[in-house]
Amino acid sequence: MxxxxxxxxxxxxxxxxxxxxxxxxxxxxxxxxxxxxxxxxxxxxxxxxxxxxxxxxxxxxxxxxxxxxxxxxxxxxxxxxxxxxxxxxxxxxxxxxxxxxxxxxxxxxxxxxxxKPGLADNPKAREGIAVVTIPDQRWGRRDIKTVQLLYPSMGKMAAKAEGADDAWMVEDGAVTEGTSNNAYIVRGDTIITRQLGHKILHGITRKAVLRLAREAQMKVEERAFTVDEARGADEAFVTSASSFVMPVVRIDGQPIGDGRPGRVATRLREIYLDEARHTAI
CATH class of the missing domain: 3.30.470.10 (Aminotransferase class 4, branched-chain amino acid transferase, N-terminal domain)
Incomplete structure (x- = not known):
């Protein structure tokens, strides 16, 4: 150390x-x-x-x-x-x-x-994860990556208590982010994720994934989305430095799309890992 x-x-x-x-x-x-x-x-x-x-x-x-x-x-x-x-x-x-x-x-x-052996070949990426929604009760400067992580830890434990993998936090009816990741949904051919600001962390993996999505001619919309929109989405996923691109297949117990990892999340994980390995130092 x-x-x-x-x-x-x-x-x-x-x-x-x-x-x-x-x-x-x-x-x-x-x-x-x-x-x-x-x-x-x-x-x-x-x-x-x-x-x-x-x-x-x-x-x-x-x-x-x-x-x-x-x-x-x-x-x-x-x-x-x-x-x-x-x-x-x-x-x-x-x-x-x-x-x-x-x-x-x-x-x-x-x-x-x-x-973390198997970090890139995580079986969860092939199966997808389940999330639950909880109120976002954190402080107002979530864009600063501080060690104030008690509430996200509480959220992670609340998810585990419901048999889920993670929690998405919700404020004023809209999803902000996961306990340790940025949140996305896909509707039709459009990727939707919360816009940058004080309400979410400015994810490094988020930035790279959105750039790669646009380079692959995928449509990206940066705006708030509601829980109802998420439940009715074709697919959903999260990004973080340690999970890369991780498909979400259930929200509050309800399947997203056909309940399996979608093609957009699967493709983004592939191209992100290819790029990450190519540019790693």
Whole structure:
């Protein structure tokens, strides 16, 4: 693991109990997938990290080249062929106070890897997943990738309690996103997904998938869609750094389309993985 400039075994990797990431969730994070020992869309994740930090008034802890070196060393030393690199940056350790500490307080920077064999060949992609809908009760700046993940965790557990895989959050009658992914439906030949703004995370995989969809001459409409629209869609899917493109086949117990992964989601997963492997570093 990487902790504030040091590479340490897991049992020696620690941070202060006064760290603001621990006390206030005053921290941001990124997760970069690894396929064939290489990083997927690292530049996109680094750019979003910088944006999230800027929104919270925090600087980048190191430049992108140095950050890339840390990622690559961890992938190499931990022998990751398929998996993830998790990165978290906090405002640092200081006396517990709601006011931010002095600007010269050292940040806390932690990275670690997770091996995920079969990440690309996930059987769920062939079967599809089921989601339930829940009220979106998160804070208003979901576009900042903070570690405030308690409600999404609660949503994931609510889904499991109903025998589903995940939850889609709903606000004012419209779907915002999944607990850890962006949400899409397909009606006719049109892909529909929520427009960017403060209500959803600006997904790195979302950006790549929509670009690839347009390059493949697929129609894309970025707007809010209702739960009723989703239930009546021809197909549905989600995207994230770790699930890539994942078909959704049931919403609130109701089959979507014929209850099997649709051709659009299946095709997008194929072309995304092809592109991701080709451009990985």
């Amino acid at each position: 990487y902790v504030n400039g040091d590479y340490l075994p897991e049992d020696r990797a620690t941070v202060s109990v006064f760290d603001r990431g621990f006390l206030f969730a005053d921290a941001v994070y990124e997760v970069t997938s690894v396929l064939d020992g290489r990083l997927l869309d690292f530049a996109g994740h680094a750019a979003r990290l910088e944006r999230s930090l800027n929104e919270l008034g925090m600087p980048m802890p190191m430049d992108r080249d140095a950050l890339l070196d840390v990622h690559r060393r961890l992938v190499d030393e931990n022998g990751i062929d398929e998996g993830l690199v998790y990165l978290q940056v906090t405002r640092g350790a200081a006396d517990r106070d709601f006011a931010y500490p002095d600007a010269d307080t050292p940040q806390t920077v932690v990275l670690f890897t997770q091996a």
